[in-house]
Amino acid sequence: MPKKSYPEVPFAAIVPCPTVENDKMVTGNWRSLRPVVDMEACTSCKTCWLMCPDASVNFDEAEGISFNLKYCKGCGICSSVCPVEAIRRVPELDFTD
């Protein structure tokens, strides 16, 4: 049986720091309920964008609210703080992607 081999480790385990997203810790698969926004009801108040603990709600002037599904953990805070109840939480397996 071959010897165990270890990964290359940089000096003192010092690594570059992520600046936009931490792609070494992708958390989208923690989610079992996916947030879905009803664009008709949404008032663009941006409370969900403000309150998301993982900065996974995007706001665009033209496109409105959308979710970063790569990282969204499905905690549901966006849904519970929405003042007009525009965000539903839907079982992941109901989607085809």
Next chain:
Amino acid sequence: MTTKKRATGLTAVCDAWQLVDIDVTASYPIRPYTAVFADLAKRIANGQMKCEMVFAEGEHGQFSIAHGASMAGARATTGSSGVGLTYAAEVYSPIAGGRCPIQVLVGDRTLDPPGDFGSEHTDCLTMRDNGWIFGWAQDAQEALDNSLMCFRIGEDPDIMLPQIVAMDGYFVTHITQDYEVPDQDLVDRFLPPFKPKFRLDVNNPVIMGPQITPEMGPPLEWDRNVVMQRAKGKIVEVTEEFGSVFGRHYAPFVEEYMTEGAEMVFLLQGAHAVTCKSAVKYLREAGYPVGMLRLRWVRPFPEEALQAIAAKFKVIGVIDTGTSYGAAGGGGVLLVETRASLSETPDKPIIQGFTSGLGGEVITHDEFFRMAEMMRKTIEAGQLVQSSTWVNFNDYV
């Protein structure tokens, strides 16, 4: 009458502490030993134990609280892991020098960097010079038994030294195993209540740990040396007594496994000995003349016990699950101690070091097989091929 139980090494030590009715304990969380306090807190809240649990602000505080409680005459305990043990570094010597027999539970953890939870023995061994009695348990049963024996040895009026009951983090602290909890009557027979000769008492005032003149220092240290040497005899005595009271007989210092006709032996301590025994069986079937020696105590180090048996073997492969950077021989603490023990022994075997199981990694059967092959090459060569081998880093096979 014993109770059979299926739980972990942490629960086993809790059971021991419940049986001996500890008075004070100081808690602070660090993985992997932490759950001992979850268990203790439950038992205290349920009324199963009458014990004062003090929440310390850190490990230095934990040890100091236990120290103070012991000075007041309480049977006191605490515990820690990894860098928690080194955080309390300042107080190990005062506690041992103050002859306060507190008991500390250690669930080993690798020292930072980088924050790995796996077990290494370095955390506890770093503090080996301060005058505490300690050794490793290989499973939950031995953890319970060592705890009982340590109270008996440490609190003995002839000894009065603090003790560490050490066990590998995760392997012994987290994996459930079968063990027996002895009957309260037997424990009461084995361990008398803690009645120290001196304690802080307003009716009989004493000063503990006063400032001393320089000339008083060396005699106090000589006393500590004398008592640490005396502890060896006490360990033999107590281990025998334990066997006759509880029916479980341990070798006082070194457990020998399949050493009859062995030309090479592994020397190690703690949880990896369990896997080692299994590997030795396979190796023997394949024709390797191999056995195992398991250390039960590191302080006091059992040099006489090793000297008595060493000449039987051609090679001893000392396995260190830990580091001592820059130490003589390029291995760990056990390698240095073993070589030192046997340096003047006639017909001593060749002693080579293996560093394995770092970062809490399992020492696999395959790695034991490879180490045996390396020892075989040493026997063929008739001398050391390599003083210290870090398995998977600089193996010569």
Next chain:
Amino acid sequence: MTLSVEIDSKMVEITVWTRGVQLAKEARDVATLLAVAGSSEGKYTQSFDNYVDLPDRIGVACKSYARISPEPIQTVYEYENGHHDVIVLVEETMIKGHPYLQDAKQDCVVVVNSARDPEALLKWFEPKESLPLVKALACIDANSFGAGVMLTFDGTEGASDDTKIGAGVGAAVAGAAAKASGCVTLESLLAAADNKKAVQQGWDQVKVLPFCDGKPFCETPSDPQELGWR
């Protein structure tokens, strides 16, 4: 090199995937129940949680393990199961985005706690290259039996578990896993669990979809117990 030996070759390894905090206790119960049941049948068993998962984060994937062997276990100090005979997903969404089939053994059985049918889950079942290893995919709607989910940290990190074992949905999932894989008998599982009704429901109502060469819908074996011991 030197020795090439089979170590713990007859051991059945059961790996239970779950989500941290809410469902960790249920997963631990599934593993504990199967191990205790195996012990009562005279087998050598172990059950433990994965040490590295850090399950005190809500929703993170974490695992519990059970190991059942007819011979004394030689590798008692291990961190995880090396090769999985039975893979249990306590939360259905985990079927996508998690490497549960990595290191799965040939003829492994996958059991999912889901209200959906096994056929409906097929499109998520991944990776496709590993499907030839699968002997059956089973579904059980454990949440519908009203057993509830126990939420507790008791029994984690090496402390003792003073709560009931197998009181919640884990009991039904264990029953389903036992029926689909044949790793323990119903009798020993009923004796081990607190909520025996849920165990029976899991056993009776599990839907098993057998696979042949990585393809579903082959002829149903008459008795899933024939999956038996290796």
